[in-house]
Amino acid sequence: MDPDEIERIAVLGAGNMGHGIAEVAALAGYHVTMRDINEEFVQNGYEQIEWSLDKLAEKDQISRDEADGALDRVTPVVELEAAVGDADVVIEAVPEKMDIKKEVYREVVEYAPPEAIFATNTSSLSITDLAEVSDRPEQFCGMHFFNPPVRMQLVEVISGADTADDTLDTIEELAESMGKTPVRVRKDSPGFIVNRVLVPLMNEAAWLVESGDATIEAVDSTTKYGIGLPMGSFELADQVGIDVGYHVLEYMHQELGDAYRPCPLLAEKVEAEELGKKTGRGFYDYEDGDGAQIPTDAVSEGIQERLLALLANEVAGLVGGDVADPDAIDEAVKLGGGWPDGPAKMADEYGLDALVETLDDLHEATGEERYEAEETLRELADAGEGFYGSAENGDDGTEYESLNVAVDGHVGHIELARPHRMNTISEELLHELDTAIDELDAHGDVRAVLLTGEGDRAFSAGADVQSMAAGGGDPLHAVELSKLGQETFGKLESLDAPVVAAIDGYCLGGGMELATGADLRIASRRSELGQPEHNLGLLPGWGGTQRLRHIVGEGRAKEIIFTAERYDAEELAEYGFINEVTDGEELLDRGWELARDLAAGPPIAQRYTKRAMLAGRDDTDAGLEVESQAFGHLMNTDDLMEGVTAFMGDEEPEFEGK
Numbered sequence: 321m322d323p324d325e326i327e328r329i330a331v332l333g334a335g336n337m338g339h340g341i342a343e344v345a346a347l348a349g350y351h352v353t354m355r356d357i358n359e360e361f362v363q364n365g366y367e368q369i370e371w372s373l374d375k376l377a378e379k380d381q382i383s384r385d386e387a388d389g390a391l392d393r394v395t396p397v398v399e400l401e402a403a404v405g406d407a408d409v410v411i412e413a414v415p416e417k418m419d420i421k422k423e424v425y426r427e428v429v430e431y432a433p434p435e436a437i438f439a440t441n442t443s444s445l446s447i448t449d450l451a452e453v454s455d456r457p458e459q460f461c462g463m464h465f466f467n468p469p470v471r472m473q474l475v476e477v478i479s480g481a482d483t484a485d486d487t488l489d490t491i492e493e494l495a496e497s498m499g500k501t502p503v504r505v506r507k508d509s510p511g512f513i514v515n516r517v518l519v520p521l522m523n524e525a526a527w528l529v530e531s532g533d534a535t536i537e538a539v540d541s542t543t544k545y546g547i548g549l550p551m552g553s554f555e556l557a558d559q560v561g562i563d564v565g566y567h568v569l570e571y572m573h574q575e576l577g578d579a580y581r582p583c584p585l586l587a588e589k590v591e592a593e594e595l596g597k598k599t600g601r602g603f604y605d606y607e608d609g610d611g612a613q614i615p616t617d618a619v620s621e622g623i624q625e626r627l628l629a630l631l632a633n634e635v636a637g638l639v640g641g642d643v644a645d646p647d648a649i650d651e652a653v654k655l656g657g658g659w660p661d662g663p664a665k666m667a668d669e670y671g672l673d674a675l676v677e678t679l680d681d682l683h684e685a686t687g688e689e690r691y692e693a694e695e696t697l698r699e700l701a702d703a704g705e706g707f708y709g710s711a712e713n714g715d716d717g718t719e720y721e722s723l724n725v726a727v728d729g730h731v732g733h734i735e736l737a738r739p740h741r742m743n744t745i746s747e748e749l750l751h752e753l754d755t756a757i758d759e760l761d762a763h764g765d766v767r768a769v770l771l772t773g774e775g776d777r778a779f780s781a782g783a784d785v786q787s788m789a790a791g792g793g794d795p796l797h798a799v800e801l802s803k804l805g806q807e808t809f810g811k812l813e814s815l816d817a818p819v820v821a822a823i824d825g826y827c828l829g830g831g832m833e834l835a836t837g838a839d840l841r842i843a844s845r846r847s848e849l850g851q852p853e854h855n856l857g858l859l860p861g862w863g864g865t866q867r868l869r870h871i872v873g874e875g876r877a878k879e880i881i882f883t884a885e886r887y888d889a890e891e892l893a894e895y896g897f898i899n900e901v902t903d904g905e906e907l908l909d910r911g912w913e914l915a916r917d918l919a920a921g922p923p924i925a926q927r928y929t930k931r932a933m934l935a936g937r938d939d940t941d942a943g944l945e946v947e948s949q950a951f952g953h954l955m956n957t958d959d960l961m962e963g964v965t966a967f968m969g970d971e972e973p974e975f976e977g978k
């Protein structure tokens with residue numbers, strides 16, 4: 321089916337996932353029938369959609385008209401025939417039990433049009449087994465959304481044994497049209513990508529404690545502050561539900577063998593109905609205790625190596641089994657798990673040879689199958705390579721992980737590319753930004769720079785507080801980190817080419833300090849800006865105590881820093897921080913327009929104007945000296961001749977920077 325032909329989508333199941341998927345589809349403009357087995361369930365789901373759309377409109381993430389339009393496109397039904405009778409795509413999100421799902425498909429085939437594609441939102445069950453009970457295995461695939469669908473970017477698109485490539489292409493385009501990022505899972509393998517990585521990690525965390533080799537505290541401190549994942553392993557298990565992870569693990573154990581034998585510690589928790597946050601108690605106590613309080617200083621190198629070794633082995637299993645490539649695995653886990661880096665990259669950085677050695681030692685000591693190194697992993701380690709090849713084989717161009725950097729005409733574009741972490745600024749991002757600024761500066765064609773944040777939630781929510789806390793907050797390291805931010809943003813500020821920051825969404829803390837380094841700032845109306853560092857007991861340590869006052873004046877700078885309030889774009893336009901406020905959908909176009917206009921300006925005059933203004937900040941005489949010297953230099957330039965000639969001839973000048 322051609323993706324453009326899709327108009328009507330049936331979503332089966334109005335529970336958490338079902339109503340979330342229905343909402344996302346309706347927001348993308350599709351007509352959606354949402355079906356559940358009784359009036360109460362389906363009505364509940366509909367009310368949840370209404371509530372969620374309302375929240376999005378309240379937060380200005382969509383307009384009120386868009387919210388109303390999306391709700392109008394959702395029809396709640398109980399009759400299956402009414403739900404699927406004229407559907408182009410049927411997305412099934414009924415309970416995660418093979419027999420319930422099969423029963424649904426047996427009925428659906430009676431009513432759905434023959435050309436309709438079936439997509440199941442299962443998180444781990446076999447697509448091939450489910451497809452068998454339908455009458456169209458080649459038009460059947462997995463379409464695994466993450467919870468909550470309206471906020472989570474990732475959709476795993478999974479091939480069954482007989483799925484046609486066309487079907488996968490269409491469902492990927494459908495996911496894209498819903499604003500999601502699809503990642504293809506080439507083979508129907510238990511847990512697909514994200515669960516195949518996260519669930520064994522949870523199991524190994526439990527085995528570490530079960531065997532007496534580590535405490536929950538140390539494992540979570542290492543996971544969060546050593547490896548840098550968003551949550552401790554036990555904290556994550558409590559968040560997701562220990563029973564949920566346990567059942568996926570049981571299924572993997574059954575399908576993939578003893579390497580996935582669930583740790584008894586997990587079984588005990590499930591038996592005791594201590595399932596995590598939802599029951600008030602899991603590995604942490606959320607009712608009578610303080611929940612997950614994870615120390616920053618209990619990181620252990622041994623635990624880190626063991627967890628990374630397990631992760632590397634899972635990645636190798638997926639790559640060797642031709643389920644997915646390392647970059648697809650990394651993208652899926654970053655988007656689905658909110659990880660700052662993917663497991664393949666982390667394993668490469670650690671060194672696959674060291675991780676294989678760890679696995680071999682553990683295998684020899686315990687005989688446990690999960691420590692048997694995958695052939696793919698051993699081969700790569702023996703060849704001195706990583707999942708991404710060897711460093712020596714890399715090409716000359718810089719590869720960025722946390723940024724997207726491109727040159728379009730005379731404009732260099734730097735996009736902060738950690739949308740899954742609100743484009744927060746990690747140390748790695750600062751280093752990359754430093755490199756990107758140098759590269760654009762040295763690039764012969766770049767005459768203006770545009771700075772943006774990927775995604776629709778944040779320009780940047782500031783320093784990545786979690787990675788800052790890593791290492792127990794070493795003061796000497798923090799001094800260096802502060803200097804790194806100051807210098808990098810200073811480099812942007814003193815770049816020869818003018819810089820435009822186009823701000824959409826949150827622009828907080830270090831994000832605002834970064835924007836302060838730009839020459840012009842435009843922001844969408846819904847943006848919220850501020851220096852909230854005092855709320856955290858910090859100060860704006862990336863130049864914020866100095867640079868902001870030059871733009872808004874000392875009084876306003878103190879107000880912004882001391883109150884730590886969030887300001888809207890209009891207010892900061894009044895303070896002189898924002899040059900122009902636009903509607904959300906116009907921001908990017910306007911940013912490009914402005915950057916292109918500046919790129920068409922006289923480069924030498926622009927460069928010296930920036931230098932004179934910077935030099936004169938604290939020393940007007942120094943600034944005036946730079947200004948007069950520059951004025952003299954300009955007399956001798958082709959650009960001056962071009963400017964004057966164009967003016968006299970009433971034409972647009974074409975400056976060349978000579």
Ligand SMILES: C/C=C/C(=O)SCCNC(=O)CCNC(=O)[C@H](O)C(C)(C)COP(=O)(O)OP(=O)(O)OC[C@H]1O[C@@H](n2cnc3c(N)ncnc32)[C@H](O)[C@@H]1OP(=O)(O)O
Nearest residue numbers: 550742744781782783784785786826828829830852861862
């Ligand atoms: C020298 C420089 C110093 C600094 O920059 S210090 C940091 C200054 N920045 C802040 O204090 C902002 C902190 N963040 C927030 O206040 C809120 O977030 C927002 C207002 C930006 C958004 O709120 P909401 O829409 O309710 O989303 P959510 O659930 O709070 O955040 C989504 C995910 O993003 C993570 N996150 C947000 N900001 C940061 C940050 N600065 N460092 C690390 N993570 C951050 C959260 O934890 C969460 O993650 P999960 O989905 O895994 O729970």
